[in-house]
Each structure stands twice: as structure tokens, then as C-alpha cells.
Amino acid sequence: MSDTVNRVVLAYSGGLDTSVILKWLQQTYNCEVVTFTADLGQGEELEPARRKAEMAGVRPEHIFIDDLKEEFVRDYVFPMMRANALYEGLYLLGTSIARPLIAKRQIEIAQMVGADAVSHGATGKGNDQVRFELGYYALNPDIKVIAPWREWDLTSRTRLIEFAEAHQIPVSKDKRGEAPFSTDANLLHTSSEGKVLEDPWEEVPEYVFSRTVSPEEAPDTPEIITIDFERGDAVAVNGQGLSPASLLAKLNDYGHRHGIGRLDLVENRFVGMKSRGMYETPGGTILHLAHRAIEQLTLDRGAAHLKDELAPRYAELVYNGFWFSPEREMLQAAIDHSQAKVSGTVRLKLYKGSPHVIGRRSPNSLYSEKVVTFEDDQGAYDQRDAAGFIKLNALRLRLLGRRDR
Structure with a gap:
């Protein structure tokens, strides 16, 4: 050479x-x-x-x-996970990360x-x-x-x-x-591609799955778990404090048992072609949903909606290999700043291939039952204020309507 x-x-x-x-x-x-x-x-x-x-x-x-x-x-x-990153709205980026x-x-x-x-x-x-x-x-x-x-x-x-x-x-x-298919695995996920998976019309054979039982074969009784968060990171499962890797492994066990985290995806590769892959992300799927749930209580609407705008860009950077780029680091700084008050507990029901949020609580909650109640709020919210709010937001629509009538 x-x-x-x-x-x-x-x-x-x-x-x-x-x-x-x-x-x-x-x-x-x-x-x-x-x-x-x-x-x-x-x-x-x-x-x-x-x-x-x-x-x-x-x-x-x-x-x-x-x-x-x-x-x-x-x-x-x-x-x-703090970024709620999903590539093309579905993929939890297990290989990419x-x-x-x-x-x-x-x-x-x-x-x-x-x-x-x-x-x-x-x-x-x-x-x-x-x-x-x-x-x-x-x-x-x-x-x-x-x-x-x-x-x-x-x-x-x-x-x-x-x-x-x-x-x-x-x-x-x-x-x-x-080989019937190729695989890549780590603590977050297992991916399978090629051969028996190359025809996107054909269902993924059951023998391809290695991290999860079939949802049809999962227990007939739901299982309830809790996940505790501090500043956007999961720190405990069912009240037991765990290291990051141990916590993800614990959630993987729950996901495996209940058939959670299977994804059949045709994605757009960075190099230009489409590919069909099967991903299993049992613990990550549970964690992603739980993190969104605790943010629902603790993030202001403006911050939450801005995060939702940033997440696809963040996911694309990770997918394309730009982890060490200044733009990913800039996004990370903004995301991490948003997580300062994202602490609390989420309760989930795991059943037949899906995790379901059934409760959440936080010492930093922005949710006010007194304000939102349909019962007497004892003056916490003056409903007459909505009239001016609506008229101001309707002003441009009314002007357009008068012009175009």
C-alpha cells in the first residue's frame, strides 16, 4: 500500500x-x-x-x-432519552447511539x-x-x-x-x-436486517425476535411498575435505586416478559437507500413513554412544544453520526436545561406488547387540579377572561373573513 x-x-x-x-x-x-x-x-x-x-x-x-x-x-x-428522540417518528436509535x-x-x-x-x-x-x-x-x-x-x-x-x-x-x-439475517445488539436494543427481512411485504418470522416474547404469548395479567425520575433521568424502578445500566436492564426484563418494544420499520438510510429492519427495544420503549409522562406534568407548554420541534432534528443528527458535532451539543445544552424540574414518579401498566401510563406525580408539577376542575374552583380562574383572549386571537381571522366574504 x-x-x-x-x-x-x-x-x-x-x-x-x-x-x-x-x-x-x-x-x-x-x-x-x-x-x-x-x-x-x-x-x-x-x-x-x-x-x-x-x-x-x-x-x-x-x-x-x-x-x-x-x-x-x-x-x-x-x-x-431526555430529548425524546425518535428517528422518523418511530426508531429509538439503538444502533446509532x-x-x-x-x-x-x-x-x-x-x-x-x-x-x-x-x-x-x-x-x-x-x-x-x-x-x-x-x-x-x-x-x-x-x-x-x-x-x-x-x-x-x-x-x-x-x-x-x-x-x-x-x-x-x-x-x-x-x-x-x-445467514438468514444479520443482527446488532447492545443493552438498549437488538436490530435485525437482511435476507428473510428484505421483502417489506412479508411478516417478520417469530424466530427473528430474541429480546421479547410474542405479545400473544405474554402474560394475561397486567403488571404495574413505577419509574422515578430526577432531572430527566430515570433513577429507580419500583422504588429501588439503580445505576443507569442496571435500571435499563431491569426495564428490559419487564419489556421482554410482556412483549414490549417490537418495531418493523422501513427507514431512510443516510447513504440514500431505504432499508427494512426489525428492532426490539423493550426497556427503552417503556422508558421513552415514562419520560414523556413526567414531562407532561413538569414542563411548561412553550418548553414542551419547543422540545417537540427539536427532537426530530436531534434524532436525525444521532442517526447520521453527528454525535460529536457542535449542533448536537447545542441542542443537548438546551434539552438538559429543560430537564431541571423533570423529577417525579410515573406508574405504568404493562400488558400484551404495550406499556400504558396510568399515573404520574411530581413535586414540581405545573398541573393544578384547583384551576382545571369542572367543579367550583372558588375563584382560581375567571372564565370571563377567555372572551378577550378569544377575540384577540380571532382578530386576524375576522379581518380575513370580512375581506374575502
Whole structure:
């Protein structure tokens, strides 16, 4: 290669793709490879990745397996939840929000070990290549990025397996042939795409779902839970204080049991194409609804409506990979300011695939039963004031009506 690379940090899962990439980097760039595996709560045993990296010749001190679950939820998921961010009105951004943290840690490791390049296994068709690389360049503008899927000629799974077998790379038996679908998982969600999911008319087969029981098979009895919030962040479930990652894991358990959080979505990728994916976000779906419920009590109408205008823009920035951009940070500052009084408790009923808010209370509530009551409000609100309010708002409509009559 024309560009000299001495050492590269690879985002490494130990699966077929990144195992092939590891060997390909060693051969193509004649460089030392440092592997980084992030534990984001994907629920998989990660030690096999260490053993595979050692078998590929990676030095033990250059194999990083980092538990990032608490940082992931505290510094990425929770700030996004404060924003009520939904991409295209539906997607809770489970894959998108993990990428900036992985990129950040890769750049930190590159600095620690003196690497001059980083690498990832994202394909040239997807969003993740953009998310990873925007993160890399924001944190180290001079880093070299190697994206094998945009360089090599291994254009099919069959070619990957042939390369692996030729280089004595272990290939799991279930990876032989065409996989039925591809998945990505972390503590917030699991996403599935490709193969059996590519026809948007066909229903998602039940075997694709891994994080939730079928709503039809969920318990016939509803379950009631409470979530406590402080300054916009969930801090307790059923009165039990929990760390961010433990709290999300607890809500995941409830969501799994009641079949909550399934989403069949055809979305617009940043690179221009539409794709069909199946997302499972059990705890995140419950948390999103609960956060909206506590804001209903504690946010002023103007602040609440402005947040609703900002949320789609925030979601688009996260989806497109601009977590480290100044505009996302500006939006975050405004959103976090709005959360100063967003504290209290939400009660939810979980039943057959859906969470339902059935109660909310807050010491900072703006709700006044005395003002809103249909009974005698004892002078808390003078209904005669509404006449002038209506006439002022009707003035332009009356002028238009007189003109156009």
C-alpha cells in the first residue's frame, strides 16, 4: 500500500467479518493490529474474542475488552432519552447511539498504544461507516481510517469463508452458507436486517425476535411498575435505586416478559437507500413513554412544544453520526436545561406488547387540579377572561373573513 501503517486499532467482535479483517489488515498493510471489543450489554460471551485475537497473533497487551455498559447508558442513552428522540417518528436509535462511544474508545486506545490508524467492519452500503468515521475524525482529525469493505474484493459471505478457511480462521458452523439475517445488539436494543427481512411485504418470522416474547404469548395479567425520575433521568424502578445500566436492564426484563418494544420499520438510510429492519427495544420503549409522562406534568407548554420541534432534528443528527458535532451539543445544552424540574414518579401498566401510563406525580408539577376542575374552583380562574383572549386571537381571522366574504 502507498500509505504506511504501523499499528491499527480494529473494532473487533470476533465474528467472521472482523476475524477476516484482522488477518487482511496484517497481510495488506503489513502492520500490527490492536483489537478492541466493547461490552455494551449485547449479552454475548466476549472472552472467545480474546482467544481468537490471540490465535491471530495479536499480543495479549494489545487485546482490549472493555465493559462500557454504564458509560453507554449514562452518557449516551440517557441524554438521548431526555430529548425524546425518535428517528422518523418511530426508531429509538439503538444502533446509532452506540457508535460514537465505540469510536471514542477506539481513538483513546489508538493514543494509548501509539497507533496511526483505526479500522471498522461496516459495509459501504450502511450508515455505520459514516457514524464510526465521523466520530473518528471529530476526535482525531489526522487519524487514518481503514474501511476494508470499501477496499477489498471479498464481496460475498462465500468469499469471506473461503478466505477464512485458507488462513485457518475458525468459522462457526452457523456461519456457513448464507445467514438468514444479520443482527446488532447492545443493552438498549437488538436490530435485525437482511435476507428473510428484505421483502417489506412479508411478516417478520417469530424466530427473528430474541429480546421479547410474542405479545400473544405474554402474560394475561397486567403488571404495574413505577419509574422515578430526577432531572430527566430515570433513577429507580419500583422504588429501588439503580445505576443507569442496571435500571435499563431491569426495564428490559419487564419489556421482554410482556412483549414490549417490537418495531418493523422501513427507514431512510443516510447513504440514500431505504432499508427494512426489525428492532426490539423493550426497556427503552417503556422508558421513552415514562419520560414523556413526567414531562407532561413538569414542563411548561412553550418548553414542551419547543422540545417537540427539536427532537426530530436531534434524532436525525444521532442517526447520521453527528454525535460529536457542535449542533448536537447545542441542542443537548438546551434539552438538559429543560430537564431541571423533570423529577417525579410515573406508574405504568404493562400488558400484551404495550406499556400504558396510568399515573404520574411530581413535586414540581405545573398541573393544578384547583384551576382545571369542572367543579367550583372558588375563584382560581375567571372564565370571563377567555372572551378577550378569544377575540384577540380571532382578530386576524375576522379581518380575513370580512375581506374575502
